[in-house]
Amino acid sequence: MKHATHISDLGPEVIEQILARAKEWKGQPHPKHLRDKILGMIFFNPSLRTRASFEAVMARGGGHAIVIEAGSGTWKLEDRVGAIMNADRPEHLKEAVPVMSRYVDVLAVRSFSRLTSDEDDNADAVLRSFQKYAAVPVVSMESAREHPCQGLADLMTIEECFGITKSLPVTLTWAPHIMPLPKAVPNSFLLTAAARGCDIRVAHPPGFELHDEIRAEAEALAKNAGVKISYFREQDSALTGARAIYAKAWGPATASRLSGESVTQHNDWMMTARQMNLAAPDAIFLHCLPVRRNVEVADEILDGRWSRVIDQAENRFHVQRALLDWILN
Amino acid sequence: MKHATHISDLGPEVIEQILARAKEWKGQPHPKHLRDKILGMIFFNPSLRTRASFEAVMARGGGHAIVIEAGSGTWKLEDRVGAIMNADRPEHLKEAVPVMSRYVDVLAVRSFSRLTSDEDDNADAVLRSFQKYAAVPVVSMESAREHPCQGLADLMTIEECFGITKSLPVTLTWAPHIMPLPKAVPNSFLLTAAARGCDIRVAHPPGFELHDEIRAEAEALAKNAGVKISYFREQDSALTGARAIYAKAWGPATASRLSGESVTQHNDWMMTARQMNLAAPDAIFLHCLPVRRNVEVADEILDGRWSRVIDQAENRFHVQRALLDWILN
Amino acid sequence: MKHATHISDLGPEVIEQILARAKEWKGQPHPKHLRDKILGMIFFNPSLRTRASFEAVMARGGGHAIVIEAGSGTWKLEDRVGAIMNADRPEHLKEAVPVMSRYVDVLAVRSFSRLTSDEDDNADAVLRSFQKYAAVPVVSMESAREHPCQGLADLMTIEECFGITKSLPVTLTWAPHIMPLPKAVPNSFLLTAAARGCDIRVAHPPGFELHDEIRAEAEALAKNAGVKISYFREQDSALTGARAIYAKAWGPATASRLSGESVTQHNDWMMTARQMNLAAPDAIFLHCLPVRRNVEVADEILDGRWSRVIDQAENRFHVQRALLDWILN
Numbered sequence: 001m002k003h004a005t006h007i008s009d010l011g012p013e014v015i016e017q018i019l020a021r022a023k024e025w026k027g028q029p030h031p032k033h034l035r036d037k038i039l040g041m042i043f044f045n046p047s048l049r050t051r052a053s054f055e056a057v058m059a060r061g062g063g064h065a066i067v068i069e070a071g072s073g074t075w076k077l078e079d080r081v082g083a084i085m086n087a088d089r090p091e092h093l094k095e096a097v098p099v100m101s102r103y104v105d106v107l108a109v110r111s112f113s114r115l116t117s118d119e120d121d122n123a124d125a126v127l128r129s130f131q132k133y134a135a136v137p138v139v140s141m142e143s144a145r146e147h148p149c150q151g152l153a154d155l156m157t158i159e160e161c162f163g164i165t166k167s168l169p170v171t172l173t174w175a176p177h178i179m180p181l182p183k184a185v186p187n188s189f190l191l192t193a194a195a196r197g198c199d200i201r202v203a204h205p206p207g208f209e210l211h212d213e214i215r216a217e218a219e220a221l222a223k224n225a226g227v228k229i230s231y232f233r234e235q236d237s238a239l240t241g242a243r244a245i246y247a248k249a250w251g252p253a254t255a256s257r258l259s260g261e262s263v264t265q266h267n268d269w270m271m272t273a274r275q276m277n278l279a280a281p282d283a284i285f286l287h288c289l290p291v292r293r294n295v296e297v298a299d300e301i302l303d304g305r306w307s308r309v310i311d312q313a314e315n316r317f318h319v320q321r322a323l324l325d326w327i328l329n
Numbered sequence: 330m331k332h333a334t335h336i337s338d339l340g341p342e343v344i345e346q347i348l349a350r351a352k353e354w355k356g357q358p359h360p361k362h363l364r365d366k367i368l369g370m371i372f373f374n375p376s377l378r379t380r381a382s383f384e385a386v387m388a389r390g391g392g393h394a395i396v397i398e399a400g401s402g403t404w405k406l407e408d409r410v411g412a413i414m415n416a417d418r419p420e421h422l423k424e425a426v427p428v429m430s431r432y433v434d435v436l437a438v439r440s441f442s443r444l445t446s447d448e449d450d451n452a453d454a455v456l457r458s459f460q461k462y463a464a465v466p467v468v469s470m471e472s473a474r475e476h477p478c479q480g481l482a483d484l485m486t487i488e489e490c491f492g493i494t495k496s497l498p499v500t501l502t503w504a505p506h507i508m509p510l511p512k513a514v515p516n517s518f519l520l521t522a523a524a525r526g527c528d529i530r531v532a533h534p535p536g537f538e539l540h541d542e543i544r545a546e547a548e549a550l551a552k553n554a555g556v557k558i559s560y561f562r563e564q565d566s567a568l569t570g571a572r573a574i575y576a577k578a579w580g581p582a583t584a585s586r587l588s589g590e591s592v593t594q595h596n597d598w599m600m601t602a603r604q605m606n607l608a609a610p611d612a613i614f615l616h617c618l619p620v621r622r623n624v625e626v627a628d629e630i631l632d633g634r635w636s637r638v639i640d641q642a643e644n645r646f647h648v649q650r651a652l653l654d655w656i657l658n
Numbered sequence: 659m660k661h662a663t664h665i666s667d668l669g670p671e672v673i674e675q676i677l678a679r680a681k682e683w684k685g686q687p688h689p690k691h692l693r694d695k696i697l698g699m700i701f702f703n704p705s706l707r708t709r710a711s712f713e714a715v716m717a718r719g720g721g722h723a724i725v726i727e728a729g730s731g732t733w734k735l736e737d738r739v740g741a742i743m744n745a746d747r748p749e750h751l752k753e754a755v756p757v758m759s760r761y762v763d764v765l766a767v768r769s770f771s772r773l774t775s776d777e778d779d780n781a782d783a784v785l786r787s788f789q790k791y792a793a794v795p796v797v798s799m800e801s802a803r804e805h806p807c808q809g810l811a812d813l814m815t816i817e818e819c820f821g822i823t824k825s826l827p828v829t830l831t832w833a834p835h836i837m838p839l840p841k842a843v844p845n846s847f848l849l850t851a852a853a854r855g856c857d858i859r860v861a862h863p864p865g866f867e868l869h870d871e872i873r874a875e876a877e878a879l880a881k882n883a884g885v886k887i888s889y890f891r892e893q894d895s896a897l898t899g900a901r902a903i904y905a906k907a908w909g910p911a912t913a914s915r916l917s918g919e920s921v922t923q924h925n926d927w928m929m930t931a932r933q934m935n936l937a938a939p940d941a942i943f944l945h946c947l948p949v950r951r952n953v954e955v956a957d958e959i960l961d962g963r964w965s966r967v968i969d970q971a972e973n974r975f976h977v978q979r980a981l982l983d984w985i986l987n
Contacts, residue, residue: 619733
């Protein structure tokens with residue numbers, strides 16, 4: 001049974017295959033490749049793009065999506081094995097997941113980081129419980145560790161602009177925010193760009209390191225593709241000459257957070273035209289959305305010639321369609 | 330690209346065409362005229378009829394509706410241009426609307442009046458932002474200024490009862506309530522009835538005037554149709570001899586509200602059998618629903634021979650079906 | 659017009675027919691028997707299984723389900739006849755139900771017990787209002803009095819394991835909980851098992867009696883089937899030799915509740931392997947879910963060889979499909 005919970009479930013070959021299919025189908029009439037299929041979507045956290053794009057994928061493909069918001073209109077769900085369930089979570093994943101498996105053909109789950117520690121994110125308990133208890137394929141709609149559909153859409157967008165990604169200089173830069181955010185999106189961009197052989201630069205202030213295990217996994221993918229990943233503690237050098245710049249806010253590394261690093265410092269890391277002008281003349285700007293304008297990124301970028309964020313969001317539809325096709329057909 | 334955000338987007342000829350189509354299709358098997366179409370519905374406010382009727386329109390027509398409740402299970406949306414987005418609205422309409430446009434064929438929006446001023450209602454900032462940023466047609470499911478689908482259903486119901494509406498005496502009467510309500514429904518009834526050439530009487534207590542711009546727009550439509558609109562500050566004269574009576578609570582005009590007018594005064598404006606008996610013997614009673622029984626309207630009307638409120642609600646389905654057909658086909 | 663609000667709407671013959679159809683279709687490709695049909699689902703309370711299984715039934719059958727959560731994204735609904743509606747419920751069932759009837763082919767309603775009294779549960783005001791005001795068939799998705807779809811799924815599961823249910827010893831045992839729960843599920847199991855001719859034992863602590871009218875109705879069904887129902891005030895005797903054991907928490911009988919009976923007493927009634935070992939060697943364990951592990955039922959049962967709770971939940975899909983087929987075709 002195929003799952004798509006993490007980039008490692010796919011690997012470079014399947015990623016290539018999914019991106020090829022996504023691009024092939026983008027300009028064509030919608031195939032009815034999901035006829036009579038049901039996708040069960042379970043959200044522990046809010047969503048706009050993910051929900052609408054997956055629901056559109058199912059409808060366009062001839063299938064149907066069931067949307068469940070856990071804890072809003074349904075029961076809160078317990079994931080701890082052996083729990084004495086005498087508090088506010090009246091249903092265990094051990095029941096909810098197998099039951100949902102009986103009604104649908106594939107289960108998609110959104111379960112954000114609890115922002116307790118990088119180790120907790122990496123363990124990805126809720127999503128891994130779904131995978132363990134489900135009798136059908138499980139797809140991540142962003143978990144504590146990764147957001148693989150976003151990573152796929154990111155790379156599809158870059159490839160649409162530049163054709164080939166092998167050795168393409170791309171930069172992932174940290175951005176300021178009003179609160180600590182999960183690292184699933186930067187993790188997935190790093191892993192997917194490495195799998196596609198980009199020349200990757202990652203810039204963030206000291207204390208905002210990505211987790212060791214993610215970096216090692218990306219390193220192995222980059223090595224396999226014959227490219228390298230460079231890390232920078234200041235922004236300008238990392239941006240210089242880049243063809244694609246991906247800005248994203250994320251929280252401090254565990255140890256740093258404990259030592260008081262704050263996301264509201266480093267406001268000079270907000271992306272403006274000045275920084276974009278350091279990049280290659282044809283550089284594009286990416287962000288997974290939602291974006292806090294004039295906090296993470298200035299209006300002049302989002303409303304300017306660099307931005308591909310709307311295409312990038314549209315591509316969520318295309319890669320998810322290809323992903324479900326790979327899983328179900 | 331056709332939009333249906335305000336009655337002025339349609340005009341008398343398209344209104345006539347939509348009502349004719351709605352009545353023609355009402356008694357027939359459901360046409361599959363929306364096959365493979367997706368309607369994206371975005372609600373900033375609650376809904377029962379609107380949501381269920383639009384979802385039924387899409388399902389009956391062979392298409393699909395995606396329902397998004399902004400701020401519940403999804404992000405709160407910012408609409409102010411240039412905002413520094415450091416508060417509780419993490420996504421801007423500048424992103425959300427173009428992105429949704431990529432997933433669907435038509436966008437429908439519900440965004441009620443903020444009840445700050447008649448000028449603010451008239452500016453209709455949220456809905457006009459959708460129209461500005463969308464790459465697909467936009468349909469109002471009630472905005473600060475108007476509720477055009479309701480106006481269409483109102484007139485369809487009157488035409489079903491009386492055939493012709495030219496010079497038909499119809500009365501729009503203010504009704505008491507427990508709190509100030511938006512004016513979108515009375516505005517739309519006034520505009521649509523004027524476009525259809527009704528002889529319109531509007532009754533409300535002093536201080537509850539509809540906005541100048543709405544009245545001027547209605548006046549122009551009435552003049553074009555060769556009929557007139559009369560305003561009354563007491564109820565009985567306006568009701569006498571009317572064939573259709575539309576009761577609706579709405580808040581005071583801006584200036585009046587500032588000067589302390591209260592919707593809980595004028596309880597004698599609650600519609601009862603006494604008032605209905607002033608109307609023509611075959612008079613019908615209309616209300617857009619939801620209605621607060623025995624506050625706005627007495628049980629004896631809603632449960633009596635005059636009421637057409639259920640047919641009127643059903644007609645939401647029929648006019649919306651014809652409206653989407655006009656937009657998409 | 660056929661309704662399915664209570665087991666008495668069906669009776670033994672229709673129950674037999676529905677279970678036969680459910681089992682017949684279980685192993686076959688999904689029939690498209692609900693093509694172009696719309697189910698309107700109105701929830702006054704949370705749901706996971708019910709919502710997902712009914713939505714899957716409609717999608718698998720070629721139809722569509724509209725999901726309305728009353729009071730969340732829609733108006734709160736008033737059910738009291740003659741109410742002066744000046745408080746927090748702006749819409750009356752007298753409008754909401756006929757209106758919904760105009761958009762859909764069948765209405766399904768979830769309206770839990772208010773936990774005020776057994777008499778209030780038995781009167782089942784909200785569901786009976788739906789039945790009264792609806793112009794289309796009404797299906798219960800659990801009301802104050804009963805949960806007939808659950809009862810059907812319970813008996814289907816037993817019949818799948820043992821073939822024949824005539825005189826099969828089955829035990830319904832009360833279970834401890836952290837708060838008083840409705841009696842709709844034990845009521846429906848009792849009534850449906852009686853209609854199918856099981857030899858029924860009911861065990862609960864003193865003070866937790868099921869309502870007289872339910873017991874009398876079950877007694878009549880049992881008599882008609884030529885079997886009997888026995889009541890026990892301790893658990894072990896009721897479990898001895900049983901082939902199917904159904905555990906469920908429910909609140910005290912009205913009089914007892916007033917006299918201070920508590921669901922958090924009697925923790926020794928929690929089901930463990932010790933109790934299952936009193937049953938027949940091939941005994942199965944049932945629960946309607948959600949279940950509080952290690953409060954109502956120990957992990958060792960739910961994770962062990964006895965449990966059929968996932969099959970039982972799956973069977974909700976199958977019996978609901980057969981039920982809607984009986985109603986609509």
